[in-house]
Amino acid sequence: MSGDRAAATAHGGNEGFILLGRSSPVRSVQGRGVTANQEVDRASVDPGVFYKLGKELRSSIPVDCVSRGGVGRLPDESTFVACKSGRSLHGDLPCTTPQDRESPVSHETPGHDVRSPRCGTARLAAHEVLATLVHPPPGAPDTSEETYVEDSPFSGRGPRSLGEPLHPLTRGSHRTSCVTRICVYGCVTVGVGGHVLVPYGGRSLALPHARAHKCVGAYDSEECDQTLRRPSRGPSCRSSHRQPGGGSLHKSPRGSSIPPSVACRHRFTVLDTCPPAVHQGHLHSGGPECSGRHPVERGTPRLRLASASCTDIADLDQVRGTVCGSVRGSRKRSVSPVVFPESPGRTSARGGRLLTPALASSTPLCVSTSPSDSPSLRPNSVGTALGDSGGSQALVRVMVSGPASASVRLPVEAPVEGGRPSPGGWDNQTSSGNRPTAVGLAAERSRLEASGLPHDVVATIQSARAPSTIASYAAKWAAFQKWCTERNVQALSCQLADVLSFLQILMDRGLAFSTIKTYAAAISSCHQGFGDRSVFNHPLTKRFLKGVRRNRPVSRPLFPQWDLTVVLHGLSKAPFEPLDQVSLKFLSLKTALLLALVSVKRVSDLTALSVAPACLRIREDGGSAVLCPNPAFVPKSINASFKSRSISLAGLFPPPHNSEEEAASHLLCPVRALARYVSRTSGIRRSQNLFVHYRESSLGQALTAQRLSHWLCDAISLAYTSSGQDPPEALRAHSARGISSSMALHSGVSMEDICQAASWASPCSFTRYYLRDVSSGSITRSVLGPQQAE
DNA sequence: TCACGGTATTTGTACATCAG
DNA sequence: CTGATGTACAAATACCGTGA
Numbered sequence: 001m002s003g004d005r006a007a008a009t010a011h012g013g014n015e016g017f018i019l020l021g022r023s024s025p026v027r028s029v030q031g032r033g034v035t036a037n038q039e040v041d042r043a044s045v046d047p048g049v050f051y052k053l054g055k056e057l058r059s060s061i062p063v064d065c066v067s068r069g070g071v072g073r074l075p076d077e078s079t080f081v082a083c084k085s086g087r088s089l090h091g092d093l094p095c096t097t098p099q100d101r102e103s104p105v106s107h108e109t110p111g112h113d114v115r116s117p118r119c120g121t122a123r124l125a126a127h128e129v130l131a132t133l134v135h136p137p138p139g140a141p142d143t144s145e146e147t148y149v150e151d152s153p154f155s156g157r158g159p160r161s162l163g164e165p166l167h168p169l170t171r172g173s174h175r176t177s178c179v180t181r182i183c184v185y186g187c188v189t190v191g192v193g194g195h196v197l198v199p200y201g202g203r204s205l206a207l208p209h210a211r212a213h214k215c216v217g218a219y220d221s222e223e224c225d226q227t228l229r230r231p232s233r234g235p236s237c238r239s240s241h242r243q244p245g246g247g248s249l250h251k252s253p254r255g256s257s258i259p260p261s262v263a264c265r266h267r268f269t270v271l272d273t274c275p276p277a278v279h280q281g282h283l284h285s286g287g288p289e290c291s292g293r294h295p296v297e298r299g300t301p302r303l304r305l306a307s308a309s310c311t312d313i314a315d316l317d318q319v320r321g322t323v324c325g326s327v328r329g330s331r332k333r334s335v336s337p338v339v340f341p342e343s344p345g346r347t348s349a350r351g352g353r354l355l356t357p358a359l360a361s362s363t364p365l366c367v368s369t370s371p372s373d374s375p376s377l378r379p380n381s382v383g384t385a386l387g388d389s390g391g392s393q394a395l396v397r398v399m400v401s402g403p404a405s406a407s408v409r410l411p412v413e414a415p416v417e418g419g420r421p422s423p424g425g426w427d428n429q430t431s432s433g434n435r436p437t438a439v440g441l442a443a444e445r446s447r448l449e450a451s452g453l454p455h456d457v458v459a460t461i462q463s464a465r466a467p468s469t470i471a472s473y474a475a476k477w478a479a480f481q482k483w484c485t486e487r488n489v490q491a492l493s494c495q496l497a498d499v500l501s502f503l504q505i506l507m508d509r510g511l512a513f514s515t516i517k518t519y520a521a522a523i524s525s526c527h528q529g530f531g532d533r534s535v536f537n538h539p540l541t542k543r544f545l546k547g548v549r550r551n552r553p554v555s556r557p558l559f560p561q562w563d564l565t566v567v568l569h570g571l572s573k574a575p576f577e578p579l580d581q582v583s584l585k586f587l588s589l590k591t592a593l594l595l596a597l598v599s600v601k602r603v604s605d606l607t608a609l610s611v612a613p614a615c616l617r618i619r620e621d622g623g624s625a626v627l628c629p630n631p632a633f634v635p636k637s638i639n640a641s642f643k644s645r646s647i648s649l650a651g652l653f654p655p656p657h658n659s660e661e662e663a664a665s666h667l668l669c670p671v672r673a674l675a676r677y678v679s680r681t682s683g684i685r686r687s688q689n690l691f692v693h694y695r696e697s698s699l700g701q702a703l704t705a706q707r708l709s710h711w712l713c714d715a716i717s718l719a720y721t722s723s724g725q726d727p728p729e730a731l732r733a734h735s736a737r738g739i740s741s742s743m744a745l746h747s748g749v750s751m752e753d754i755c756q757a758a759s760w761a762s763p764c765s766f767t768r769y770y771l772r773d774v775s776s777g778s779i780t781r782s783v784l785g786p787q788q789a790e
Numbered sequence: 791t792c793a794c795g796g797t798a799t800t801t802g803t804a805c806a807t808c809a810g
Numbered sequence: 811c812t813g814a815t816g817t818a819c820a821a822a823t824a825c826c827g828t829g830a
Contacts, residue, residue: 512821
C-alpha cells in the first residue's frame, strides 16, 4: 500500500500513534449541514456560539458518532481520547475520526470499516490544514530511527555526562521533556464552530476539554500503531473546500481549481517541538506537563544517530559564541542622543528623518577563516545532512561574536535631528541646548544610586530589562524629557499633572492604548515618583489609563487574515517550484513560510535557528529534521520557550513516491525545503543563522527578525498571486502563528501542547491573541443549511 | 480560581537608504 | 528605477503578581 510507507516515513516510523483530529462533537452537524461547495457565510456566525461550543467541546463523547451510519464503530470508540493519564479509557480504540478516515491521511484501523459510504463525501474541506500532536506512549517501546532528539545539543545524553553542566539557557529545558509533535495535514474537516473561543480578557483558560482529545492512551494500541502506519487511501476529499471565514479577506477558492492532489491530499508534516530529551537518570522535575510522556524519561531505549559533533559541548560553546546575546541583538537600535554625548552628526541626504547614530566601531562580526574554528566545518556524517555532503564542508565561516548586550550598542556618533516628528507633536528641530542631558537608563541609574545602592547593584537591577525595552524606554523617556524641557519642567521630578498632560497629548494624537501605556511605563521607570508611589501606581494614572483604554479599545480579528489552503497551493507551484531551479529568493521565502507554519514559532525564534551541526540535523533521506536555536538566544518568553526550544520536522512523503499525489504533497515538505535551502546557502553563508540574506549586496548575512517577517508576508502574498488570487491586504507575518495554532486546536491538539509548541506560558495568550475561527462553517449553516447529498 | 493591572518584550508599519 | 534592507516609531503580544 503506497500510503503505508509514506505515512510511516512521515511519522518517522517511531510514533506510537497519531491523533487525527479531534473527535469533534460538532462534526456531524457540519457534515450534514454544509455541502462542500457551499459558501459559508461567516457573518452569520454568532460570536456567542463560540462560547457555547467551548462548553460543548468539553464533552469527551463526540456526537459525530451518532450520524456516522454505516461505519462500524462504536458510539463511544472515540472516547479513548479522554484520558489524561496516558491510558485509553476504552482500550485499543482507533484514534481516528470519520473525517480522518475520509482523509487520505486517515489511517485504516483493523477491525473498522473505514470505507464507509459516507467517507469521502463533501464534508471534507480541502483548505484545512490541521495540526495534531503526537506523543509517544508512556512506556511504549520506541523503534524509532529518528532518535536524534537525544542528540539534541540540550540533551543530557551523548558525550556530555550527566554531571556535566548544561548551558544555563538550556537548563530549564530539562524540566519538561515532552515530545510534542505537530502534524499538519489537510483534508480533514474541522467541526463546525469547533473552535474554542474565549472572550478577550480571559486570562486563565484551562480548556480541559482540549486535553480530552489527546490520544495518549492509544499508544498502547496495536491498532493505533497500525493506524499510524497504514493511512487509508480511501476516498480523498474531492470537494471544494469551504472558506474559513467569510470576511473580505477570504475569498472562495473554488475558482482556484486547486488540484486535489495538492489541496486535498494529506499534507502530513510532522513537527516536533522537542524539548531537550532528558537522560534517563537526569534530574527531572516531573512537572504535570511532562507526565511521563517523554520516551526518554520512561527509559525507552532509543537509537541514536551518532554524531560526535552533535552533542559535543565544544560545538555548543562554539555556536553559543556566535551570537551576541539575543538574536534580536542584531537589530541595531539607536539610543536617544541624550544618553550619550552628542557629536556632530550627519544629515540625511534628503533632509530626512533622524539618522541612526553610528554604531560602535567594534563590529559584532569576526570572521573565522580557520576551518578548525568552526564546528560546522568538521565532517559530520549525520549532522546537517544536506544531501550533498560537500555542502556541510562549506558551511559557516563567519562567526558572530561580541558582548551579549550587543542589542544596544554605544553610538560613536550622535544622530542628527530632523525628519519625522517626535511623538506627541513636538519636533526634533530644537536647538541642542534645549535637549535633555540625561535619559532612560542614566536617569534611573542616577536615581537608584542616589538612594544608596552601589553602582554594580544598580547595574544588575537595570539589566533586568531587555535591551530592546531599555532602548524603547529610552526613546520614550527622551520624548517626555524633551517635552518637559520645552516647558521648563524637570522631567525627573515633575508633577503628575505634567505626566498626564503628556500622555493626554499622546492620546489626542490617536495613539493606541498599548503605546500610551508603554510611555507611561517608561516615564514611571525614570521618574522619582510621588512619595512611595511610582507614576504608574498613582491612582490618577491608573484612572487615566483606564480612560484611555475605554477610548482606544483594541479589537482583534475573529477570522484568519488569509487562507492557508490558497497559500499552500501557491507554494506548490511556480515561482516556488521546481525547488531546485527557483531562485534563492523564492527558495528562502518558501522555506521560511513552511517553517513558520509548522513550527508556530515567532519570527524571533525562527531567526535564532542555526545551521551549526549542533543545532541542525537533517536526515539524508529527507524523512525528518531537527532544528535548535542558537543556545545563546534568549526568547521573549523564557520559561515557555525553554520547554520547546527545538523544532523537529518530519518529512512529508519523502521520495520515492508511489503516486502523483504523494509527489505533489511532497512539494510542501518542510524538510525538503529546509534541506534545499541549507544546501543552497552553504556556499554563500556568512552567518550561522539559518536564514540569511539572498540579496547580492548582503548575501549570506544573518537575517533579522524584522526582515524575516517581511519574507513571510512576501511569501504569503506571492503564494496568493501564484494561485491566481489577489493577496490579502494587511498581511502580518505574525498571523501565521495564529492560523496554524488555531488549526491545531481544531484538529484536537490540546491547549497545553499548542502552548508548549508555540512557547506560550499559558493558554491565555493563545486564546486572547491568536485564536481564530478557522472552522469551515457556522452553526447556522450547519443546522439550517441545505442537506448534504450523500 | 480567575480576572485584572502592571510591566516587559516583540512585531508591524512607514519611510529612508543603498545598490544593482 | 526598483527592490532589498535599515531605522524609528507605533502597536501588539506576553507574563507575572495581586486581590477579589
